[in-house]
Amino acid sequence: MPLPRRICAPALLLLMCCVLSPPLPLQAAQMNQAEAAERVLAALDKDGREVVVALHRTLAAIPSSGPESGGPGESKKAAAVLAWLRELGLGDVQRVDLPDARVPSGVRPNFALVLPGRDTSRTLWIISHLDTVPPGDRKAWTGDPYTLRVQGDLMYGRGAEDDHQGIVSGLLLARALVGTRLVPPLNLGLLFVSDEEVDDTGINHVLKTRPDLLRPTDLILIPDGGTPDARTVILSEKKLLWLKFTVLGKQGHGSEPDKAVNTLTAAADLIMRLRGLYNDFPAQDPKFDPPASTFEATKLAAGVESVNMIPGQTVFYMDMRLLPTVPASAVRERVRQQADAVEHESGVRVRVEVESDSVSAPETPADAEVALRLFRAIRAEYGVEPTARGMGGRTFASDLRAHGLPCAVWMTATGTWHQPDERSSISNNLRDARVVTRMLFEAGTPRR
Ligand SMILES: [Zn+2]
Structure with a gap:
């Protein structure tokens, strides 16, 4: 921008002050x-x-x-x-x-x-x-x-x-x-x-x-x-997805498997097939511990009471924790494919329901102001280098992040x-x- 031809004295003084004086x-x-x-x-x-x-x-x-x-x-x-x-x-x-x-x-x-x-x-x-x-x-x-x-x-x-x-x-x-x-x-x-x-x-x-x-x-x-060394700043969470599986067959006497459809063995088959989710969704992110998504069969509802009964219904649950980059829809689609395969092979019906799922939330960027201020404060207070981490557990930080509110758990x-x-x-x-x-x-x- 060209300079004005004439600068009045007060303006010049002000300009000199701004240029020459330290910003006291x-x-x-x-x-x-x-x-x-x-x-x-x-x-x-x-x-x-x-x-x-x-x-x-x-x-x-x-x-x-x-x-x-x-x-x-x-x-x-x-x-x-x-x-x-x-x-x-x-x-x-x-x-x-x-x-x-x-x-x-x-x-x-x-x-x-x-x-x-x-x-x-x-x-x-x-x-x-x-x-x-x-x-x-x-x-x-x-x-x-x-x-x-x-x-x-x-x-x-x-x-x-x-x-x-x-x-x-x-x-x-x-x-x-x-x-x-x-x-x-x-x-x-x-x-x-x-x-x-x-x-x-x-x-x-x-x-x-x-x-x-x-x-x-x-x-x-x-x-x-957080952690005892104060270094861990949690800026992202895995998405939680809990699924309930109801396997329906036909109850019968333990001695007559040909007249029954055993849902416990079909459920066991399905559980083992679902171990394959670890291979289907192998993405890793070192911020998380463990670094990959997890897919674990957890709760088994009570089945038949007697040893000599073939169960006609078996209910089990899976706890899945997905990296933010893994779409839950793709996981559910793969789960349904495996359930279809077991239905086809064992003659059971498999109902898959969402027991609980968390919102999909973006990560809080490591250069968000809350993270930068927290990093500096930890360095100053503890003299340690903080690390940005993700967690498999769930806090309401994901709800805030889903609302566009960056936040840090620490x-x-x-x-x-x-x-x-x-x-x-x-x-x-x-x-x-x-x-x-x-x-x-x-x-x-x-x-x-
Ligand atoms: Zn708490």
Whole structure:
């Protein structure tokens, strides 16, 4: 572009300032941001351990499994979290409850708290879930699953890691922001949802009824999976496909196979043929462990009661986990071909039904801002190189990704979720909060 022939003096001065002076205001802003982050980190460290244990003790004492397992739902746990927030002066939450007549309160609670940042158009969200799985075999536990037991750095109790740790790390950061009276560069959002362990109805209710709440430009972290070394950042999931097979033949006496059509042997034949799916869909992706899709026969429904009966009906199930690049329709087509072959050969009928399937969701790109900020924060906090991974299990991250919301699943985990003696490390809770602080303030200074 040609220069104007004449530049007035003030404009020239301004131009010289821009060209010659170092960008002082920006540097100062960055320095303030780093200092602010250090103050929040110091606040987290100050009395963090006591707060972590007190919060975990409260949460552990409140059963919150869903009605499918005879549990009461999440309302009492939600009330405890809300009471804690109110004490901090953070009572202004947005409720997105889902009616559910199966639980005593009649609702499955979901609620969001937003602490405003300087830029209120974007939010760093921590989404945690309020439900837990039931304790399972209580004899396998060393103590009562609903009474927090603290041994050194470890806290034992049902839900300690899955997902009380996720709840607590968010609460810790909110408390530190209130205590330091610091306004972060962007909003901090805490979203608490119900029913993660069974059906994801909580997050899907939020996505449906409050589509404005989570925005594609937001940064979304789901602290609900990870590894002890803090390096694993989960950015994609395999697609889950559960199929139910009903093999129908003709019941008969064990001594008269010629008068019967044996569905157990036909089912066994089909199960062995379906092992061939591993060869039919051999694609590999090293982000996942195992790197290929999996196709496993799992549950067998009870058959005939007597040894001398040839069964006329056999029901079995398969659990399939497909890489994001493997189309479920192609897998189902191949399954049907094998079922047709068994029908033809054994004279049975095979009904194939979808028992459960997850949405097909794109991966969160490794250069999405949430991933980049998280990588930098992990490097700064832990001094380790993070790795982008995929997982075979399912979280509601896929539901968010299917809605065009990039997100990362990450926490520093002991990996004891759903197990007897489930535990969470006090340090992990604090360091997760520190990592999110670094993401929020983009403070990259390594920990001394
Ligand atoms: Zn979980």
